[in-house]
Amino acid sequence: MLLAIDCGNTNTLFAVHDGEGWKAQWRSSTVSTRTADEHAVWLSALMALQGMSFDDIDACVISTVVPQALFNLRNLARRYFDTVPLVVGEPGVDLDIEVRLARPQEAGADRLVNALGARGIYEGPLIIIDSGTATTFDVISEDGAFEGGIIAPGINLSMQALHAAAAKLPRVAITKPQRVMGNDTVSAMQSGVFWGYIDLIDGLVERLKAEYARPMTVVATGGVVSLFDGASRTIDHYDPDLTMRGLWQIWRMNGGDA
Template identity: 40%
Template sequence: MLLVFDVGNTNIVLGVYDGKKLLYSFRIATDKTKTSDEYGILIKQLIEYRNMHLSDINAAIISSVVPPIMHTLEAMTIKYFNVYPIIVGPGIKTGINIRYDNPREVGADRIVNAVAAYELYGGPVIIIDFGTATTFCAVSKNCEYLGGAIAPGLIISADALFQRTAKLPKIELIKPEKVICKNTVESMQSGLIYGHAGMVDYIVNKMKREFAENAYVVATGGLAKLIAQEAKVIDTVNDMLTLEGLRIIYERNIERM
């Protein structure tokens, strides 16, 4: 079985694949202070909770936007699963042509998402990832990663309102019934969620005019479903897009080994 790691700034999402089938997925907090043993014990418990054994895992692949944690996770995978993981980065076969000024600047998660979106939906395609940051990526019909846009995510924006103002509270990110709200909490929720949805529509429509009016739009990330309720440009939501991309990249690289 294949263990995949999508390491983000806020969460690590793990998946266990048996061939092309995703059996289970888990979400844990990203913590740069944890040791390889702490991560190993935690992931061992999650796997055993699903009645699997560490010996069931015979391969692993890691995509990360948090460099300080990479050595820890790599060491953990070797120690607890006895496998050397594939690390998504320079030299890894993705099947996508990166048309960025400096390809090394592109986050691994953005490339992984692009690979999955093109494989699943074809091109041209636009990928929106609602994570710590909200990222927009454009992939051409010829499987070229053209670039995109990066904006503050919903959680960052909500935290900024709380931390940088004297009276605004920390809030739950849920959609209020109306845009015009009559209390502070709902007013903040309105501005954040409807404002984010408006940003999504505007940026995607601009991207379409720049490279492909017929681009398919797929959204992923923890808050994708929330924004997809309001944003008009999103064609589908795929919560497991990044995990699928990791599986695809693993398969493309294992053939070379």
């Protein structure tokens, strides 16, 4: 079975694929100094709850935007699963995607993985929205190339900045308010961040579509994307498995067996 690891700035997702489908997924906070041994203790307990053990894993693929975390994740694969991991972005790893940026090396691994996860599933051209620490809007052409996009602060980051910069504003949970106008400080903050963020998404998507000058399919993924379900007028599909599907495809196109 394949262990796929997607290490983001805020969370790291571990998922196991048995060749037919995803058997389990677990999410942890990203700590770049967390050792291979610490990862193993946590992961072994969760795998046992699903009736799995380390012996079941015979391959590993890793995508990370946190370079400092890669050393320990690589050691996890080698020491506990006795496998050399496939690392997205390293020399020799085929992604089979044209990057049409002025500096192609600047395309983040997570953004390319998402593009591969969406190609062939959704009709292009595409706008892929990934909402995490940052929110990215990536444009994938009709022929499957990565053309560029937008990087904006994530919704959690926006809420944290509001609390940190204003002495009297509390830390509040992000939720979908029933009304736009708040009647106390907490509901006013929640409305400002949530509906402001929805309008950021819809506004940027509409500008991208106008600039691209043709119909586009909009796909959203990421840790908080479920919050936007039914609120955004521009998102066509919500796909929480987009990144994992991309990692599976990368592993297959680089010689992995089903």
